[in-house]
Each structure stands twice: as C-alpha cells, then as structure tokens.
Amino acid sequence: PKHQITPHWPTPGSKGRQWIDFQHDVTLKDVELAARENYTSVEHLKRYTTLGMASDQGKTSNMPGLAAMAAIQGRPIPEVGTTTFRPPFVPVPIEMYHGAHTKQLWNPLKRLALEPQHRAAGAALGDYGGWLRPGWYGEGSPETQAQSEALMARQTAAIFDAAPLGKIEVMGPDAEAFVNFVYYNTISTLKPGKIRYGFMLTEGGAVFDDGVIARLDTNRFVISCSSSHVDSVRTHLEAWRQDGNDADRIFIHDTTQHWATLTVTGPKARAILDTLNLDTDLPHMSLRETEWQNTPLRLARVSFTGDTSFELSLRATQAPALWDALLDAAKPLDAGPIGVEALSILRAEKGFLMIGKDTDGETMPHDLGFTTPRLKKSTPFVGDRSLHTDKANAPDRKHLVGLTVPSGTPPLPTGAHLVTDDATPRSLGYVTSSYQSPTLGRPIALALLENGTNRMGDTLTAWHLGETRQATVTTPCALDPEGDRLDA
Structure with a gap:
C-alpha cells in the first residue's frame, strides 16, 4: 500500500510554544505578532522576524513559517507567496547544527575518488589540507617510507594523486x-x-x-x-x-572535484606515459587537451618536484582506470605511488614553498625573490599599493632562505628560531621546513630570516627548546639549481 505523508503545520492560536526557526528562535507567536502588526507580506515577515535568515537559509523553517502565515490569513500558501530561496537548495540535516562536538561534521574531510585504490595499495591516510590523503604507502615507519618514496621518485618515477589541487x-x-x-x-x-x-x-x-x-x-x-x-x-x-x-x-x-588529477614525475615519467600511448612531446609549462580511452584528458607539463612531470586530469569517474594503468606501466620500471610526505621532501629539495608553511601572514612576493611585477607591472592588481609602503620596504623583512648544517648532524627542528649571539638574544627568524634529503644524503631546511638575502654564507645559531645548533644560510634550492632535471 502507498503511504502518504501528512504535513504537520503550525496551528495558529494554540497554546504552548511552537518553534518555527530553530536557529533564530522564531516561534508561532512571532509570526502571529507579525500578522497583527500588518507584516503580512512574506518578505516583510522574513525581515520582521528573521525567519529563514539563519545559516540554513530557511531550509528547516521557511515552509512552516509560510504555512503559519497562510493559516492566519485564511489563504493557501501560493496566494501568500514564498520568499527567495538561496543555497543550500536542498534540506540540511538538523544534525549539522549540533555545534562543536560533532567530530567530522564540524569540519568534514573531503574524500578522494581513488580512496579505495589507495587503501588497497597500503596507504596511510591522513588529514592534509582538509582532504583525506595518502601520507605514505606500506607498513614501515613514516620516516622510512617517505625517504624510500622520495628516492624512488628521483631515481625512476613516482605517481601521485594530485586531485585536491584547485581547478x-x-x-x-x-x-x-x-x-x-x-x-x-x-x-x-x-x-x-x-x-x-x-x-x-x-x-x-x-x-x-x-x-x-x-x-x-x-x-x-x-x-x-x-x-x-x-x-x-x-x-x-x-x-x-x-x-x-x-x-x-x-x-x-x-570544478576541483569534477576532475581527478594524477601526476607522473621522475626520469622515467615519459616511459610510463608512452605505455599509455600519450604524446609527451610537450614543452615545460604548457598544456594540451586530448583523450584517453575516449575520455577528455588534460595533459599538463608542470613540476612541483623539479623533475620531468606530467599532470593528467580527467573526469573523476575514470580515475580508477587511469590509476591502474599507470601503476601497471610503472611496476616494470621500479616506480610506484608516493604520498604527501615524500612530495614534501621533493619540493623542499628544490626550494619550492608551501603557502602557510614557508610563509606567514606578512610575507610579500619580494620576500620570496619574486620582484619583477612589483617594479614593472604597469596595470593595477590586488595589493599593488601595499607593496610600496614603508613596511613593505623595511630592511628587517624576513626573506625565504635555505639552511645547511654540519655533516653528520640530524635535520634542524621545524620551528627552531635563528637567534643573535649577543648577551640578550633575539629571534631573527625561524625554520619553516626541515627534512633529511635522501637524494643529497644530508639534511636540508627552509627558513624565514630577517634580511636573509644579504646573509648568504653566514653561520647562525638555531635555538629550539633550550638547545642550540649551528646552521649556515644558503639559497633555498638545494638540488639541481640549473633545472637540468626538468628536461630528462
């Protein structure tokens, strides 16, 4: 038998408190008061009572409120009218409004289309930038696995799920x-x-x-x-x-979640794509729209590792097939997948920064070595005036630099402060990224350092939790500064 749902509309004039809008605390009596005050237009009702103005935009309250006003006036809802509906256009579960104690509902993790494939490959999944992503693969320690994956990426090739990159x-x-x-x-x-x-x-x-x-x-x-x-x-x-x-x-x-992106990087990246019959004759920093298995595919030549790299973007539903094909092509070459931890090492070897990690809320582009637009861009752009203030040109601004430590010593702690050596030490900056480089066989680090570009070659004291170390200032790029590996 068919089941019918009977609406449970508010009943004007009834005793007791009847809630209409749970977020803005609008009750049936508020709607009745609006009617007595002659706020009978639905738009006036909305503004007078704040009905439907909460974060759910009325998805839990608009219809009961309109039904109440219609009943008070003795007219059907279509005659009373409806307010303008705004996103979200679908109902929002009341569970979403529990408050801070809602675990993932408070800040839901975004999920990858390839999550089942990553789990099957032995990925250790973690929260990276709001996404549930592979940190590394395998059952070894995180440090060991990340080092092994980074070295593999430099020696043969690596496949990385870059789907969360904005599109x-x-x-x-x-x-x-x-x-x-x-x-x-x-x-x-x-x-x-x-x-x-x-x-x-x-x-x-x-x-x-x-x-x-x-x-x-x-x-x-x-x-x-x-x-x-x-x-x-x-x-x-x-x-x-x-x-x-x-x-x-x-x-x-x-369109970020419409497209999945897989990155193939390393000296044997071209060989992997040749197996898939993809044309890799593409200049660095260029893009081609093509097809793979009758599916539109964007092939981009861009690198976050410093090696020859290709980003393959296609619709998310086809990502599993591409992932399997890439892994099958990579296995005979002793290549395979890598996680975020290994990628962090690879980019740091090249001195490639991560916004929010290697920058702070005051970092400007010329602090990172990018000076030309500030001096030569002729058209206005967001932030242009602020780049010419006294603060922007202060001599004590913190610049992005690299750091080296004596041979045989461990990596610097991330967050360690670089301090003066006088009687009352003060911080000149701090370590933003620090790793053991498996390619170079030594520690590497990036730091924000006061007047850093003019301190190249200086040896400074790094202080962390009461312990001091020595570190020498160098350029951020520790591997292949000429960029020869990009055209391998």
Whole structure:
C-alpha cells in the first residue's frame, strides 16, 4: 500500500510554544505578532522576524513559517507567496547544527575518488589540507617510507594523486583582464595552451596563494591553487568579480572535484606515459587537451618536484582506470605511488614553498625573490599599493632562505628560531621546513630570516627548546639549481 505523508503545520492560536526557526528562535507567536502588526507580506515577515535568515537559509523553517502565515490569513500558501530561496537548495540535516562536538561534521574531510585504490595499495591516510590523503604507502615507519618514496621518485618515477589541487575555471569576455588584476604576475601575455606560475595577494600585499594558471583559449583560464585553499580562493575570486566588474562578462566555476588529477614525475615519467600511448612531446609549462580511452584528458607539463612531470586530469569517474594503468606501466620500471610526505621532501629539495608553511601572514612576493611585477607591472592588481609602503620596504623583512648544517648532524627542528649571539638574544627568524634529503644524503631546511638575502654564507645559531645548533644560510634550492632535471 502507498503511504502518504501528512504535513504537520503550525496551528495558529494554540497554546504552548511552537518553534518555527530553530536557529533564530522564531516561534508561532512571532509570526502571529507579525500578522497583527500588518507584516503580512512574506518578505516583510522574513525581515520582521528573521525567519529563514539563519545559516540554513530557511531550509528547516521557511515552509512552516509560510504555512503559519497562510493559516492566519485564511489563504493557501501560493496566494501568500514564498520568499527567495538561496543555497543550500536542498534540506540540511538538523544534525549539522549540533555545534562543536560533532567530530567530522564540524569540519568534514573531503574524500578522494581513488580512496579505495589507495587503501588497497597500503596507504596511510591522513588529514592534509582538509582532504583525506595518502601520507605514505606500506607498513614501515613514516620516516622510512617517505625517504624510500622520495628516492624512488628521483631515481625512476613516482605517481601521485594530485586531485585536491584547485581547478577553478574563469571564463568570459573580461576573463583576461580579471585574472590579470587578481594575480601579482602579468597574465595578459599568457598564450593559449601555456601555463604560468604566480601569486595572488591580499589587499595588504601579503601572499594569499600560489600556483599555476593555464590558459585554455582566449576567454578561458584554469587556476590551479593550493589544495587547502580552494574554497578561500574561490570566494576571493568571487568577491573581486562582484567589485567593479560586469558579472555577466566573467564567470567562475570551481570544478576541483569534477576532475581527478594524477601526476607522473621522475626520469622515467615519459616511459610510463608512452605505455599509455600519450604524446609527451610537450614543452615545460604548457598544456594540451586530448583523450584517453575516449575520455577528455588534460595533459599538463608542470613540476612541483623539479623533475620531468606530467599532470593528467580527467573526469573523476575514470580515475580508477587511469590509476591502474599507470601503476601497471610503472611496476616494470621500479616506480610506484608516493604520498604527501615524500612530495614534501621533493619540493623542499628544490626550494619550492608551501603557502602557510614557508610563509606567514606578512610575507610579500619580494620576500620570496619574486620582484619583477612589483617594479614593472604597469596595470593595477590586488595589493599593488601595499607593496610600496614603508613596511613593505623595511630592511628587517624576513626573506625565504635555505639552511645547511654540519655533516653528520640530524635535520634542524621545524620551528627552531635563528637567534643573535649577543648577551640578550633575539629571534631573527625561524625554520619553516626541515627534512633529511635522501637524494643529497644530508639534511636540508627552509627558513624565514630577517634580511636573509644579504646573509648568504653566514653561520647562525638555531635555538629550539633550550638547545642550540649551528646552521649556515644558503639559497633555498638545494638540488639541481640549473633545472637540468626538468628536461630528462
């Protein structure tokens, strides 16, 4: 038999308190008062009582509130009218509003399309930037596995699930001018099919995010932002889109979870892709739209490891097939998957930074060695004025540098302070990243150091939890500064 659901609408005039909006504490008596005060229009009702203005945008309260007003006026709901419905467009479970003691509901982890494949491969999954991602593979200690994976990536090749990387599309007739405005770098000169590394800044001139931007055609760009910054970058872009721009000429779409991205990196990366019949004749920092097994695929030549690397992006439903094909091709070459921990080592060997780890809330692009746009970019961009203030040009700004330690000593502790050697020591900066490099066979580190670019070769004291070490200032790039490995 068919079961019918009978609506349980509020009954005007009944005794007792009847809640309508649980978040804004609107009751049936509030709706009745609005009617007596002649706030009978649904829009007036909403503003008078704050009905439907909570974070659920009325998904748990709008219809009961409208039903109450309709009953008070003796008219059906369609005649009374409805308010404008805003996202979320689907009902929100009341469980979402429990508060702080909701475990993952408080800050839900984003999940990879390849999570079952990673588990089957023995991945140790952890929270990295809000995503449940493989930290390493295998049952050994995290340090041992990460070292082994990083060395494999340098000697043969590695496959990395880079799906969380942001894939935010900006399109429309004014897209070029818009991305040129929101980026520190000049983007207007980027040709279709090419990729450029760049920064987004806050209005205060601080580095907000870094990453590459690809130009698909004249009016279409894809912004690849940091995995943990996708939501904030999207809202950053949307805020500027609505500020002084024609909203009908610029469109922003976050397609991050529509596309899965697998990175193949290392000296034998080309050999792996040749097995899949993918054309690797692609210049560094360029992109090609092609197909794999009748599925659209974006093949990008871009590297976060310093080795020859290819990013393969295709729709998420096809990711398992591509993952299996890449692993099958990699196995005969003594290559395989790597996790986030190994990737962190690889990028640090090259001096590639992570925003929020190797930067702080005051780091500006010239502190990281990127000075040209500040001096030569002719068109306005977000944060441009702030880059020319007294604070931005202060001599004691902290610069990104590298650090070396005496042979045979362990890596510096991350967070260790670099201090002066006088009677009252003060901090000159701190270690932001520190690893044992399996490729170089020695520790490496990155740090933010006061006036660091002018301290190259200086030996400083590193202080951590009451213990001191010696560290020598060097350039951030510890491996292949000429970049020869990119064209292996």
